[in-house]
Amino acid sequence: MGKERWIKMQPDKNKISSYIIQSQEQEIKRIALELHEGVGQTLYSVYSGMQFIESAIDQPEMKKYVEDMTHILEKTIQEVRLLAVELHPPTLITLGFISAMKSYLTIYTATYGIEVDLEVLGNEVQLSEKENITLFRVCQEALANIALYADTSKAKLTVTWEHDRLLIVIKDFGSGFDVGKALSKATGLSAIIERMYLINGKCIISSQINEGTTIEIALPLIY
Template sequence: MDLMNSKQHISSYIIDSQEEEIKRIALELHEGVGQNLYSILTGIQFVESSASEPQMKNHLREMSQLIEKTIQEIRLLSVELHPPTLTTLGLLPAMKSYIKLYTSTFGILVDIESFGEEKAIPERNSVAVFRVCQEALANIAKYADTSEVKMNFYWNEDELKITIHDFGKGFQPVDTTDPLPSSGLAAMRERMHLTGGECKISSKIGVGTSIEISLPL
C-alpha cells in the first residue's frame, strides 16, 4: 500500500510539474513572443504606409499578412496549451471555447450539452478533466474517421459525469500493449485516478468509441 501511495504521489508530482511548465510556456507565447510579433507588425505597417514604390508596398503588405497569421496561430496554440478561461470561468466554458478551436482545426462538429447545475471544481481537478477531454478529442481526430461527436456534462450533487461518443469506426479493445492509442488511454485513466475519479473506455467496430469520465465533487 505504501508503494502504491508513493507511486501515486510521484505521478501526481510529475503531472503537476508538467502543467506548471505548460502554463509558463503558454503565457510566454502569448505575452512574450506574441507581443514581440505585434510590435514588429506595427513597425512594418508604419513603413508600409510611408512607402511610395508599389513593389515595396506590396512586399511589406505581404509581410504584414504573414505576421498577422503567425500571431493568430500563436494565440491559438497558447489557448490549446492552457486556456485562460479554465481558471477564470471554469471547466465548462473552457471546454466550449476549446471545442470552437477544435472544430475550426479538424472540421469535426462537437455537440456539447450540460445537464444540472454547474458546480465549482478545484483548479487541479479541473485541469485533469480538461486534459482527459482534450486527449479524447485528439484521439478522435487521429483515429475515429468521423465528423460528429456528442459530449454531455451531467452535474449531480456529489459527482460530475462526462460522456463522449464519436460515432466513428471504433476499434477492438485489446491488451494495453496495443499501440493504437493505448498510451493515451492509459494516461487518461491515470489522470482521473489521481483525482479520485474514473475514466472508462468502450468501443465497437463500426459503431464508435464511448468515453465516460466521472469526478467526485
C-alpha cells in the same frame, strides 16, 4: 556499537505520477504564458511596425511585398495565440471548466473540421484547479484521439452536473477500435484513466468497430 538498520522505503507510485503531472502542468502553464505575453506581444509589435511601414511606402512592388509580410505576421500571431490557449486556456482557472471547453472546441473544430455538439446539463459546480486541469486534459486527449483515429466529422460531448458527481461523456461516430489491445500499450487512453484515478475519478471506455467510441468519466463532487 550496534548494527545500523536500513529500512527500504517503497515509493508511492501514485504520488510520483501526481507529482510528475503537476510539474508538467506548471511548465505547460509557464510556456503558454510566455507564448501569449512574450512571443505574442513581440510579434504584435513587429506587426504594428510593418503596418506603419506599409502606409509610408509609395512603390507598388515594395508595398505589395510589405503587405504580404504583414499578412504572414498576422497569421503567425493568431497561431501563437491559439497554441497558448490550447496549452493552457486562461479561462480554465478564472471562469471554470465549461468556459474553457467552449473556447477549446472552437479551436478544435477550426483545426480538425470536426463538429462537436456540447451539451451541458445541471448547474456547474466550482472545482479545484487540479480537477479543472485534469478534466480539461482528459477531454483534450479524448478529442485528439477522435481527430487522429476515428475518421469522423462529428462528435458529442455531454457534461452532466449531478448532486454528488460530475459525469462527462465523449462520444464519436467513427471507426472504433479494440479497447483491450489499445490499453495494453502506453497510449493516451491509459493516460486518461491514470489522470482520473489521481483525482479519485473513474473512466469507462467502450468501442465497437464501425460504430464509434464512448468515453465516460465520473468525478465525485465534495461540497
